[in-house]
Amino acid sequence: MSSRKKVLLKNKNSDYKLKxxxxxxxxxxxxxxxxxxxxxxxxxxxxxxxxxxxxTKEVLVDDRLVTMxxxxxxxxxRFQSLGVAFYRGADCCVLVYDVNNQKSFETLDSWRxxxxxxxxxxxADSFPFVVIGNKIDVDDGKRQVPQKRAMAxxxxxxxxxxxxxxxxxxxxxEQAFEVIARHALAQEEAExxxxxxxxSTIVDIGADADRDxxxx
Amino acid sequence: xxxxxxxVYWVVHSDAIEERPDAEKSDGGLTSVSISASATxxxxxIMKELLDAKYMEHxxxxxxxxxxxxAKSWYEMGHGEEKTVGGVPASSPIIRxxxxxxxxxxxxxDPELAYHLDQLGILPQIFLIRWIRLMFGRExxxxxxxxxxxxxxxxxxxxxxxDYISVAMILRIRWxxxxxxxxxxxxxxxxxxxxxxTPLTLLKDAIHLRDDLSTHTASRLITKHTSRxxxxxxxxxxxxxxxxxxxxxxxxxxxxxxxxxxxxxLHLNNIESLMHDVxxxxxxxxxxxxxNKALREAMGEVKRVxxxxxxxxxxxxxxxxxxxxxxxxxxxxxEEGIKVLEEDFTTEITNEKPGSSASNSNEPGKRxxxxxxxxxxxxxxxxxxxxxxxxxxxxxxxxxxMNNPGTPKDSLRAAVxxxxxxxxxxxxxxxxxxxxxxxxxxxxxxxxINNNTPPPPIPESDPIRLPDPITPQTIIPNLxxxxxxxxxxxxxxxxxxRQPLASPFVPKSTGLPLWKPPQSSSSSRSVSETPIPSAASxxxxxxxxxxxxxxxxDDTTDxxxxxxxxxxxxxxxxxSSGSKSFSGPSGRRGGTSVDHxxxxxxxxxxxxxxxxxxxxxxx
Numbered sequence: 104m105s106s107r108k109k110v111l112l113k114n115k116n117s118d119y120k121l122k123x124x125x126x127x128x129x130x131x132x133x134x135x136x137x138x139x140x141x142x143x144x145x146x147x148x149x150x151x152x153x154x155x156x157x158x159t160k161e162v163l164v165d166d167r168l169v170t171m172x173x174x175x176x177x178x179x180x181r182f183q184s185l186g187v188a189f190y191r192g193a194d195c196c197v198l199v200y201d202v203n204n205q206k207s208f209e210t211l212d213s214w215r216x217x218x219x220x221x222x223x224x225x226x227a228d229s230f231p232f233v234v235i236g237n238k239i240d241v242d243d244g245k246r247q248v249p250q251k252r253a254m255a256x257x258x259x260x261x262x263x264x265x266x267x268x269x270x271x272x273x274x275x276x277e278q279a280f281e282v283i284a285r286h287a288l289a290q291e292e293a294e295x296x297x298x299x300x301x302x303s304t305i306v307d308i309g310a311d312a313d314r315d316x317x318x319x
Numbered sequence: 320x321x322x323x324x325x326x327v328y329w330v331v332h333s334d335a336i337e338e339r340p341d342a343e344k345s346d347g348g349l350t351s352v353s354i355s356a357s358a359t360x361x362x363x364x365i366m367k368e369l370l371d372a373k374y375m376e377h378x379x380x381x382x383x384x385x386x387x388x389x390a391k392s393w394y395e396m397g398h399g400e401e402k403t404v405g406g407v408p409a410s411s412p413i414i415r416x417x418x419x420x421x422x423x424x425x426x427x428x429d430p431e432l433a434y435h436l437d438q439l440g441i442l443p444q445i446f447l448i449r450w451i452r453l454m455f456g457r458e459x460x461x462x463x464x465x466x467x468x469x470x471x472x473x474x475x476x477x478x479x480x481x482d483y484i485s486v487a488m489i490l491r492i493r494w495x496x497x498x499x500x501x502x503x504x505x506x507x508x509x510x511x512x513x514x515x516x517t518p519l520t521l522l523k524d525a526i527h528l529r530d531d532l533s534t535h536t537a538s539r540l541i542t543k544h545t546s547r548x549x550x551x552x553x554x555x556x557x558x559x560x561x562x563x564x565x566x567x568x569x570x571x572x573x574x575x576x577x578x579x580x581x582x583x584x585l586h587l588n589n590i591e592s593l594m595h596d597v598x599x600x601x602x603x604x605x606x607x608x609x610x611n612k613a614l615r616e617a618m619g620e621v622k623r624v625x626x627x628x629x630x631x632x633x634x635x636x637x638x639x640x641x642x643x644x645x646x647x648x649x650x651x652x653x654e655e656g657i658k659v660l661e662e663d664f665t666t667e668i669t670n671e672k673p674g675s676s677a678s679n680s681n682e683p684g685k686r687x688x689x690x691x692x693x694x695x696x697x698x699x700x701x702x703x704x705x706x707x708x709x710x711x712x713x714x715x716x717x718x719x720x721m722n723n724p725g726t727p728k729d730s731l732r733a734a735v736x737x738x739x740x741x742x743x744x745x746x747x748x749x750x751x752x753x754x755x756x757x758x759x760x761x762x763x764x765x766x767x768i769n770n771n772t773p774p775p776p777i778p779e780s781d782p783i784r785l786p787d788p789i790t791p792q793t794i795i796p797n798l799x800x801x802x803x804x805x806x807x808x809x810x811x812x813x814x815x816x817r818q819p820l821a822s823p824f825v826p827k828s829t830g831l832p833l834w835k836p837p838q839s840s841s842s843s844r845s846v847s848e849t850p851i852p853s854a855a856s857x858x859x860x861x862x863x864x865x866x867x868x869x870x871x872x873d874d875t876t877d878x879x880x881x882x883x884x885x886x887x888x889x890x891x892x893x894x895s896s897g898s899k900s901f902s903g904p905s906g907r908r909g910g911t912s913v914d915h916x917x918x919x920x921x922x923x924x925x926x927x928x929x930x931x932x933x934x935x936x937x938x
Contacts (some may be wrong), residue, residue, distance in 0.1 A: 153457070154448030157509055159502045172502060184396065186414050188442055 119169040121193055121287040124222075126214045127199035128207040129178025132237040135270035136199060137175045140280045145271050152177040155185055164284050171284055190222035195231045195287035195293075197279075202236040202267065204248040208256075215260065225294065231286035233264045235279055240269035322453045324383040324391060326465060331379050354674040387476040392416075393452045416442035416451065416482070424486045428528060428537035431550060432493050439501045446508040450485055454478075455518070458488075458511045470522040483525035490524070493541055493549070514544075562714045649697045656693035659686050 125133045134152050138144050141158040156175040161168060174193075176185070196218050200207040215232060224230040234257050250267065257263040264286070266279035269283065320328065392412040410418075421443035426433040436443070449457055454471065456464050467484075474480050489496070491514055496504050514520065524540050542548040663686065 153452055155445055157445070157502075157505050159506075170502070184413060184444075184448065186410055186442060186444055189445065239806050 118167050119288060119291055120172060121169055121173065121194045121284065121291055122172050123195045123197060123283055123287055124176065124190065124193045124218070125175045125197045125199060126176055126218060128201070128204070128210055131178065131199045131201040131204065131207050132270045133174050133178065133197075136197075136235065136237060136276060136279075137146075137173050139270040139273055139276045141173065143273070145273070147271075151179065154180065155189065156241050162281070162284050164168050164281075164288050167288070169284060169288055171280075171287070172184065187221050190218060193218075193222050193224075194290045195233065195283050196222070196261075197235060197283055199235045199237055200248070200253075201238050202248050202253075203238055203241050203245045208236075208248045208253065211256070212260075227260065229293075231290050232260070233266070233279065233283050233286060236265070236267045236278060237270055239267045239274065240272045321383070322456050323386055323504060324379060326456065326461070326468065327386070328375070328379040331375050331382070331464065334370050335375050336367055336370045383474075386478075389476070390452075390454070408823055413448055413451065414444045417442075417447040420447060420482050420485050424482060424528070424532065425489055427532055428486060428534055429493065429541075429549070430534070432489065432496060436504065438503055439499075441504055441508070443503065445505065446511075447485060449509075450488070450511075451481055455484065455488075458520050459513050463513060467522060470519050474522060474526065478678060480525050480529065481521070483528045484521050486528055486538045487521045487524035487540065490537055490540055491521070491544055494545055494547060627836045645700070649700050652693050653697045655692040656697070659690035659693075663687055663690075674855045 125137060125279075127133050129151065130149070134150075134156065135145060137156070137158055138146070141160045152175055154177060158175070160173065161170045162171060162213050163169075198214055202208075211234065215254055219227045219230065222230075234252075234253065236253050239246075253267075254265055257265040264282050266275050266282070268275040268279055270276060277298050307316070393416070395412050421433060421436070428803075449711075454464075455467060459467065471478065471480055471484070488511060489508075494508055495507055499507060524544075527536050527540065530536075538549050
C-alpha cells in the first residue's frame, strides 16, 4: 500500500496539502471569508455553520503548487462538538473577529488557547496564527475595535500577522489568504508531518490503480 | 429561529386559518351550509380551533418541544467541557452517535466503504453533525425536507431512524466515495447531491436497514440504486486505529482479509504455545530447586480457569433453566393446594347439609391438610433456594425415575422443615392430580441439560394449569363459570407461554408490522398483534391511506404501496426482511425499542428508552 501511495504522490498535481482552520465567534464572517476567497462570492443572508464546512483551493506559493484545505467552523460550537481529531494536523489557524464587535475581539485569545489545547502542535509557540478583523466595509462610526488595539494584541502574541478585510467587498481577502498559505506551508515543511494524513492527497478520480487497490 | 423549529412554524403557518370576525357577511353561503348540519359545524369548529392562527406560535412551540425530546442529545456537549485542559475531553453525544453510525451501522452493512472512509481520515461527525442536527434540512430542498420529515415523524417519532437514513445516504454515493480521495469524499458528503428520486426513498432504505442490518440489505440497496452490486463477501470492518496488517500472501485476494476472528485465534494460539514453552523451560530449570510441584499446580490452575470460561456459560444456562423449572413446579404445587382449599371451601358453602359433610369428614380434612402441606412446602422452597425440588408434591409421574412411591416421606423429610408436618403427609397424592405438570416449552425437562427425566406428555385438557403471568386469575378455578375455565384450558401450553416470551418485543414491533399486508403473516406476526398497552396505540394508517399519500406519488419503482413502511420494496425478495423486524435479535435494535405508539409521547419518556439501547452502547 505504501509503495502505491508514493507512486501516486509523484503523479499528483500539487506538492503540498495544507490544512487551515478558521475560528472565531459566530457571525464574524468566517464562512463569508472562505466563500469570498474560494468562490469569489458573497451572500448577505446569514446561515449558521453547523459543525464544520470545507473548501479546497489550489494556490501557487513561490512556484510551488499547494492545495489549501480550508476548514470553516461554527462560531457557536465549542471544540468538543467536533472532537480533538478534527484539529490535529492543522498547518495554520485563522482567528477572525468583527471589527464592529468588541466581544468577538476579546474572545480571540480564548479561541487561540483552546485551539492549541485541542490541536496540540509540537511547538505551540511557533504555530502560525493569522488574525483577521473582518467587516471593515461597515461605517466607521460603528467600529468598536481600533486597528491599534488589534495590532497590539497581535504583537503581544508573538507578532501574529494581522489583516483587516471585508468579505463583502473582497477587500484584503486574497492577500490575507496568501499569507495564510505561506505560513501554513512553512509550518508543514517544519513539521515534516509524517502521518497518514499527508499521504492521502490528490488522486485522480479516474485513477484505476487506486480504485482497484481499494475495491478488491 | 432554530432550524428544526422553522419548518414546523412554516407548516403550522400554512395550515393556519385566520378567524374572521364576522362570518355572516363574508361567507354567508358557507355558514348556511354548516348550519344545516350541526355535526359538520361542530367538526368545523374543532378544525378552526386546531388551526387557529392565534395559536400558531403555541403549536409550533409544542411541536418543537416534542421533536427536541429526542433531538436534544444531538446538541448536547460532552461532560468534560471544563476539563479539557490537560485531559482528554469527553466526546459529545453527537460524536458518539456519529461514530456509532460509522462503525456500528455502516461498518456492519458496508465494511468496505466504512474502511475506506476511515482510511481517508474522514471523521464521521464532520458531515453527520449537520445531517443529523438539522434532520437533513440543509441537504435537501425545503419541500424535500418537509416530505422527509413527514415520513420520519410517521415512521419513528423517536427519530432513531435518522441514523439509518444517514447510512442510506452514504450508501447512495458509495461508488463515488470509494473512488474519491479525502477532499472529494468530503465534498461529496458535505455537499450532498439530492438523489434523483425523492429523499423519501432514503427513508424506505433506512427502514430496510433497520429491519435487517446486514451486508445483504446494503448490497441490495446499492444494487438497486446504482445497478452495480458490491463485493459478495466483504471482509469485516476493523477500525483504522488497528488496521489489519497487510499480508502479502493475502493481498491478491483482499487487502483486509484478516478478520478479527482470525487475528484472535492466532493470538490465542500464540499465547498457548508461549505458555507451553515457558512452562517446559521453567520445569527443566526448576527441577533441582523443587519448584516444579508448585509450578504444576499453578499451571493446573491456569488451565482450570481457562476451561472454566466456557463452562461458566453452560453453568449459567443450566442454572437459569433449573430455576425456571423450579419456579413452575412450585407454582403448580401451590396452585394445587389452593385449588383443594378453594374446592373444599365452595363445596362447604354449596352443600350445607351437615350429614353429608360429616360422612365425608375424614376425606376433606386429609385433603385440606395435604393442601396446606403443599403450600408450606412451597413456602419452604421459596425461603430457602437450596431446598430440593420434589415433584411428588405435585403429581404422580409414572415414567419419572424420581417418582418412587415408596420413598416420599424420606425425601419430604429432607425437603420440609418440620417433622410434625411430614407425619401428616399423605402417602399417595390426591386423586385429582393425576398428570405431570405441564412445562412451558422453554424450560421443558427435555431442554434441561442435566435432567434425565423424560418429557412428560403435554396435557391438552389437564385440570392443572400453568401459573400464567398474563392471566393470574385463572389459577383460581371459578366453579360458577366452567365454560370459561375450559376455554382457558384448551390453549396448548406453548401458545400461552409464548406471550411472556414475546412481550419484550411488543413495543418495538408496533412501528412496522401495523402496515404489513396480511398475506405476509408469519408465526411471528401474532406477536405484533398483541394489543399494545397504550391509549395512543391505534394502528396508524399506512401512508397510502393517510393525508400524506401524496408523498408516495413520485416513487414509481415501488409497486407494493401498502407495504411502504413495511417490508416490501428493495429488489425482489421482500418478505424476509419484514418478518425479521421482530424475530431478529432484540439487542441489535435495542435503541429503537421505544414505544412507537407515542407519536409525540409524554415528556419524560425521552431520556429513558430512547437512549439506553444500542445507540451509544457500541461507541
